[in-house]
Amino acid sequence: MGKAEKSRIALPVGSNLDRFIMKNQEAFPYASGELSQLIRDLAYAGKVVNREINRAGLADITGAYGNENVQGEEQQNLDVAANIRFTRALKKGGEVAAIISEEDEEIIDLNNPRSKYIVAIDPLDGSSNIDVNVSIGTIFSVYRRISPQGSPIQTEDVLQPGSAQVAAGYILYGSSTMFVYTTGKGVNGFTYEPSLGEYILSHQNMKMPKDGKVYSINEGSYYSFEPHVRDYVEACKKRGFSARYIGSLVADFHRNLLKGGIYIYPSTEKAPNGKLRLMYECNALAMIAEQAGGKATDGKQRILDIQPTDLHQRVPFYVGSTKMVKEATEEA
Ligand SMILES: O=P(O)(O)OC[C@H]1O[C@](O)(COP(=O)(O)O)[C@@H](O)[C@@H]1O
Numbered sequence: 298m299g300k301a302e303k304s305r306i307a308l309p310v311g312s313n314l315d316r317f318i319m320k321n322q323e324a325f326p327y328a329s330g331e332l333s334q335l336i337r338d339l340a341y342a343g344k345v346v347n348r349e350i351n352r353a354g355l356a357d358i359t360g361a362y363g364n365e366n367v368q369g370e371e372q373q374n375l376d377v378a379a380n381i382r383f384t385r386a387l388k389k390g391g392e393v394a395a396i397i398s399e400e401d402e403e404i405i406d407l408n409n410p411r412s413k414y415i416v417a418i419d420p421l422d423g424s425s426n427i428d429v430n431v432s433i434g435t436i437f438s439v440y441r442r443i444s445p446q447g448s449p450i451q452t453e454d455v456l457q458p459g460s461a462q463v464a465a466g467y468i469l470y471g472s473s474t475m476f477v478y479t480t481g482k483g484v485n486g487f488t489y490e491p492s493l494g495e496y497i498l499s500h501q502n503m504k505m506p507k508d509g510k511v512y513s514i515n516e517g518s519y520y521s522f523e524p525h526v527r528d529y530v531e532a533c534k535k536r537g538f539s540a541r542y543i544g545s546l547v548a549d550f551h552r553n554l555l556k557g558g559i560y561i562y563p564s565t566e567k568a569p570n571g572k573l574r575l576m577y578e579c580n581a582l583a584m585i586a587e588q589a590g591g592k593a594t595d596g597k598q599r600i601l602d603i604q605p606t607d608l609h610q611r612v613p614f615y616v617g618s619t620k621m622v623k624e625a626t627e628e629a
Pocket residue numbers: 370399419421422423424425515544545546547572
C-alpha cells in the first residue's frame with residue numbers, strides 16, 4: 298500500500314465529520330488545529346444556510362434583494378443571507394484573516410491579524426434556481442496567507458493560483474445536503490442528518506470515472522460557441538450521450554463526479570471569458586476534480602496553474618472525466 302494510501306484516513310462510513318477532521322489532523326503531526334476549526338466553521342454555517350434554504354418557500358426570504366453585485370447580477374435574498382452567515386461564522390471562528398466573496402466587490406478583512414488563512418467563497422451557487430426549488434450550493438477555497446501573521450492583508454495573500462489551495466470543497470443543498478471537501482489527500486463526502494444535526498461520512502475517497510456519457514452545457518448559447526465546442530457537442534449527440542444541465546454548477550459537477558461526465562461553460566460572444574469565476578467557483582472544483590482523478594482546464598491550461606489577476610475574474614471552464622475534458626479541449 299503506497300504512502301498516499303497509508304495517509305488516507307480510514308474511518309468507517311457512518312463516522313461524523315468532526316471525527317474525520319480530528320483523525321485527518323492526527324495525520325499531520327505539526328497541525329495546530331486551525332484549519333480543522335476553519336472546516337468546522339464552514340460546515341456549521343452550511344447547516345444554518347441549509348435550514349434557511351429548506352424553508353425558503355415559506356418565509357419571506359425568496360426573491361430579489363434589490364441590489365446588484367460586482368458581477369452586475371441581481372442579488373437574491375438568499376445570496377445575501379448566505380453571505381452574511383458564512384462571513385459571520387468565519388469571523389467568529391477566528392481562523393480566517395480575510396474573505397473573497399462573490400457578493401462583495403472588495404476583500405473582506407476580518408481583522409483577525411493572527412489568523413493565517415484566506416477563504417474564497419461563492420456563498421450561494423445556482424442563484425437562478427433558488428426560487429424554483431432546484432439544487433443549489435456553496436463553494437469554498439482555503440489558502441494560507443503569504444505575508445506574515447499580524448501584518449495587514451496584501452494582494453499577494455489573496456491572488457494565489459489554485460495550486461496553492463490547502464483545502465477546497467462545496468456544500469450541495471439538494472434532495473439531501475452534502476459537504477464534500479479535500480485537503481489534498483483525496484475527496485470525501487458527508488451527508489447531513491438533520492435529526493442528529495450531524496454530517497455523516499457517506500462517500501469515502503470519491504473517484505471520478507475516467508470517462509462518461511453525460512455532457513452539461515447551456516446549449517442556449519450554441520450559436521455563439523467556438524467551433525471546437527460545437528464540434529464536441531455534436532460528437533456527444535452523435536454518440537447518444539445524455540444532455541444534463543441543472544443550471545447550478547455545484548449540482549452538475551456533483552453528478553459528474555459520481556457518474557462521470559463533463560461540464561463546460563465556454564467562452565461565448567456574450568461572455569468572451571466565460572461566466573464562471575476563477576477564485577471562488579473554478580479553483581475549488583478543479584482541486585476536487587483532480588483529487589478525484591478528473592481534470593479541469595480553461596480550454597488551454599490547467600485551471601490550478603492560472604495566476605489570478607483580479608478577485609472576480611472569469612475563465613472558460615471545462616471540468617469532469619479526464620477522457621472527456623481532453624477530447625473537448627483538443628482543438629481549443
Ligand atoms: O444560466 P447560465 O448562463 O447557464 O449560467 C448557469 C451557471 O451560472 C451559475 O449560476 C453561476 O453561479 P452563481 O449562481 O453563484 O452566480 C452556476 O451555478 C451555473 O452553472
